[in-house]
Amino acid sequence: MSTSKQKTAAAKEMNTHKQIPSNAPFVFGKMNYIITAVSLLVLVLGFVLMSGTDGNIYDTKRTTLAPIVVILGFCIGFVAIFYKEKPKDNSAE
Numbered sequence: 001m002s003t004s005k006q007k008t009a010a011a012k013e014m015n016t017h018k019q020i021p022s023n024a025p026f027v028f029g030k031m032n033y034i035i036t037a038v039s040l041l042v043l044v045l046g047f048v049l050m051s052g053t054d055g056n057i058y059d060t061k062r063t064t065l066a067p068i069v070v071i072l073g074f075c076i077g078f079v080a081i082f083y084k085e086k087p088k089d090n091s092a093e
Contacts, residue, residue: 035080039073046070 046069050072052062 029085032080032083035076035083039076039080042068042076043073046073060081 002056046066049069050062050066056062
């Protein structure tokens with residue numbers, strides 16, 4: 001076996017044995033998921049407003065309010081991704 005084949009076989013063996021530790025912390029906390037759920041609800045509300053019920057496509061609700069609500073939903077989604085909880089201070093004064 002040549003040295004290049006040995007290197008590739010060794011590299012494959014090293015990659016197959018990667019394991020995630022069982023005590024690894026979650027990427028997002030509980031509050032991140034709550035904010036994400038709120039974001040999804042706001043997005044659904046925006047798209048429902050955009051669909052409308054009557055045939056008037058130039059209605060203010062469809063052309064102005066609904067896009068603002070959808071953009072607000074996406075902004076809340078970005079907040080949910082970047083939100084980081086502050087550590088609790090357990091020191092007694």
